[in-house]
Amino acid sequence: MKIIEGKVIVTCPGRNFVTLKIITDEGVYGIGDATLNGRELSVVSYLEDHVIPCLIGRDPQQIEDIWQYLYRGAYWRRGPVTMSAIAAVDMALWDIKAKLAKMPLYQLLGGRCREGVMVYGHANGTTIDDTLGELDRYMSMGYKAIRLQTGVPGLKSTYGVSGDKMYYEPADGDLPTENVWSTEKYLDSVPKLFERAREKVGFGPHLLHDVHHRLTPIEAARLGKSLEPYRLFWLEDATVADNPESFRLIRQHTTTPLAVGEVFNSIHDCRTLIQEQLIDYIRCTLVHTGGITHLRRIASLADLYQVRTGCHGATDLSPVSMGAALNFDISIPNFGVQEYMRHTKETDEVFPHNYTFKNGYLMPGETPGHGVDIDEKLAAKYPYKRAFLPVNRLEDGSMTNW
Ligand code: CS2
Ligand code: MG
Numbered sequence: 001m002k003i004i005e006g007k008v009i010v011t012c013p014g015r016n017f018v019t020l021k022i023i024t025d026e027g028v029y030g031i032g033d034a035t036l037n038g039r040e041l042s043v044v045s046y047l048e049d050h051v052i053p054c055l056i057g058r059d060p061q062q063i064e065d066i067w068q069y070l071y072r073g074a075y076w077r078r079g080p081v082t083m084s085a086i087a088a089v090d091m092a093l094w095d096i097k098a099k100l101a102k103m104p105l106y107q108l109l110g111g112r113c114r115e116g117v118m119v120y121g122h123a124n125g126t127t128i129d130d131t132l133g134e135l136d137r138y139m140s141m142g143y144k145a146i147r148l149q150t151g152v153p154g155l156k157s158t159y160g161v162s163g164d165k166m167y168y169e170p171a172d173g174d175l176p177t178e179n180v181w182s183t184e185k186y187l188d189s190v191p192k193l194f195e196r197a198r199e200k201v202g203f204g205p206h207l208l209h210d211v212h213h214r215l216t217p218i219e220a221a222r223l224g225k226s227l228e229p230y231r232l233f234w235l236e237d238a239t240v241a242d243n244p245e246s247f248r249l250i251r252q253h254t255t256t257p258l259a260v261g262e263v264f265n266s267i268h269d270c271r272t273l274i275q276e277q278l279i280d281y282i283r284c285t286l287v288h289t290g291g292i293t294h295l296r297r298i299a300s301l302a303d304l305y306q307v308r309t310g311c312h313g314a315t316d317l318s319p320v321s322m323g324a325a326l327n328f329d330i331s332i333p334n335f336g337v338q339e340y341m342r343h344t345k346e347t348d349e350v351f352p353h354n355y356t357f358k359n360g361y362l363m364p365g366e367t368p369g370h371g372v373d374i375d376e377k378l379a380a381k382y383p384y385k386r387a388f389l390p391v392n393r394l395e396d397g398s399m400t401n402w
Contacts, residue, residue, distance in 0.1 A: 006052035011379035013346035020088035030095030032088035037316035083265035090291025105327035116361030119340035120145035145206035194230035206233035224254030247278035262312035281310035308336030319351035323372035
């Protein structure tokens with residue numbers, strides 16, 4: 001069997017998605033997500049100019065060898081663009097192999113370790129009351145785990161609070177929009193949110209929160225400590241994870257569980273955090289961390305240190321990533337939770353899929369492969385539209401983390 005074609009499909013049903021389709025001489029094809037929010041065209045070029053020409057003629061069943069070829073052969077290894085491109089190839093090749101084996105991908109990965117994949121939804125509002133109303137709504141939809149994000153009094157905007165109640169798309173401008181941030185105002189409001197939430201719903205639902213890289217280590221330690229009475233499932237991206245030493249400091253002050261990793265793209269980014277048990281959940285995702293072949297290694301390392309997975313699953317990861325992730329999640333022993341930001345109707349129509357939501361769990365389907373396809377004709381109706389993620393400045397105008 002040989003690869004005869006690699007096709008990159010860019011579509012924008014409300015937001016941009018990049019999909020790689022690998023076609024074989026026996027007619028079987030596989031698809032992989034290559035979407036990197038705000039930098040989509042960089043991955044398109046990396047695939048079209050530097051990857052696809054090297055794939056033609058190769059045996060698509062040699063997944064590991066092709067992974068090693070693309071990783072070691074790049075010379076300039078790692079980074080979000082490179083690893084997203086490798087991820088797309090890897091997802092497509094695993095899709096092909098499962099189709100050839102006539103089984104859903106999770107069976108090829110070792111079968112089920114659990115009945116379903118617990119997911120978390122995203123309740124958010126401009127005020128605490130609004131957010132608690134959304135918490136009610138997500139609980140009524142059956143979610144067992146819900147992330148809470150609320151507006152910060154005195155700030156025009158903050159991460160995770162969207163106008164639309166079901167969909168959250170942060171890439172909102174043809175050039176980066178400039179947000180303003182105040183840690184002081186934020187640290188005043190978050191403990192109140194979770195105090196009110198636990199008063200309202202008790203300790204049944206898992207509650208999560210995403211700090212989105214915005215605190216210093218000692219501020220993150222203070223927040224973690226202040227949230228301990230409310231028993232969060234996790235506090236995410238409490239500080240920027242460039243320097244793992246920051247998490248040694250946070251760990252000294254709080255038992256609030258920590259989740260990190262959605263911006264990571266290789267096992268080397270998370271090795272110290274996992275080996276020193278400085279985190280409790282690793283958020284790496286298939287599309288930005290080299291695909292199934294690499295994320296399996298990360299999950300296995302994490303398992304040795306009782307760190308569980310909590311894969312990133314925002315709207316800017318396509319349904320292809322979600323479908324592949326569910327097959328991965330259900331098959332590993334140390335699964336924690338899967339993020340599930342719903343896609344719009346248009347997106348779901350471009351990417352027909354077999355996964356289903358029921359009572360707080362997502363279930364991968366039983367069709368061979370990862371269970372997601374792309375309707376190329378429909379995709380062509382939505383041309384690429386440049387969109388940047390915002391940038392963030394402090395009230396004095398200096399740059400900070402978005
Ligand atoms: C967020 C993301 O889902 C999350 O945890 O951190 O929404 C993130 O902001 C986007 O994926 C960036 O494109
Ligand atoms: Mg996040």
